[in-house]
Amino acid sequence: VVEIGTGTGVSGLSLLRGMAPDGVLTSIDVDPEHQAVAKRAFSDAGVAPGRARLIMGRGVDVLPRLTDGGYDLMFADAAKADYLTYYAQGVRLLRPGGVLAFDDVNAAADPARRDVESTALRDVAKLVREDDRLVPLLLPTGDGLLVAAKI
Numbered sequence: 095v096v097e098i099g100t101g102t103g104v105s106g107l108s109l110l111r112g113m114a115p116d117g118v119l120t121s122i123d124v125d126p127e128h129q130a131v132a133k134r135a136f137s138d139a140g141v142a143p144g145r146a147r148l149i150m151g152r153g154v155d156v157l158p159r160l161t162d163g164g165y166d167l168m169f170a171d172a173a174k175a176d177y178l179t180y181y182a183q184g185v186r187l188l189r190p191g192g193v194l195a196f197d198d199v200n201a202a203a204d205p206a207r208r209d210v211e212s213t214a215l216r217d218v219a220k221l222v223r224e225d226d227r228l229v230p231l232l233l234p235t236g237d238g239l240l241v242a243a244k245i
């Protein structure tokens with residue numbers, strides 16, 4: 095699994111709990127303090143050190159360095175304005191059958207919102223919907239989780 099937006103590790107712990115026992119979480123965040131808190135949360139929860147690979151940096155800079163087809167799931171919960179890059183990189187990173195997940199997409203549902211983040215979220219939702227390589231699904235959880243399986 096690759097995650098963009100480690101935060102304090104709440105989503106990372108859920109992802110780790112849902113993964114195979116030997117599954118590895120690669121989690122990216124620009125903020126070293128957030129990653130330090132997440133690292134502690136993982137260790138307090140008994141996660142073996144080798145199962146969580148925390149990479150500090152911007153998603154747009156780190157994702158291109160990761161291996162093609164090497165991941166089962168990508169979870170995006172970081173810079174909304176960069177979601178277009180997360181989408182393009184995510185399709186490359188997933189193996190067939192893998193899943194892309196974008197958090198907070200309904201935050202941009204109002205077309206009157208024209209800020210960079212809202213526009214990027216709407217653009218990603220449209221691209222995912224129209225992408226023949228993906229089967230999308232919008233889950234009404236929180237601010238909306240856009241999920242798409244790669245076929």
Ligand SMILES: C[S@@+](CC[C@H](N)C(=O)[O-])C[C@H]1O[C@@H](n2cnc3c(N)ncnc32)[C@H](O)[C@@H]1O
Binds near residue numbers: 102106151154
């Ligand atoms: C909403 S929080 C993530 C919460 C986390 N996924 C969870 O549920 O526990 C967003 C995180 O994205 C990080 N972030 C912001 N811009 C980023 C960027 N350009 N690249 C990577 N991480 C970024 C922030 O430092 C913050 O920790």
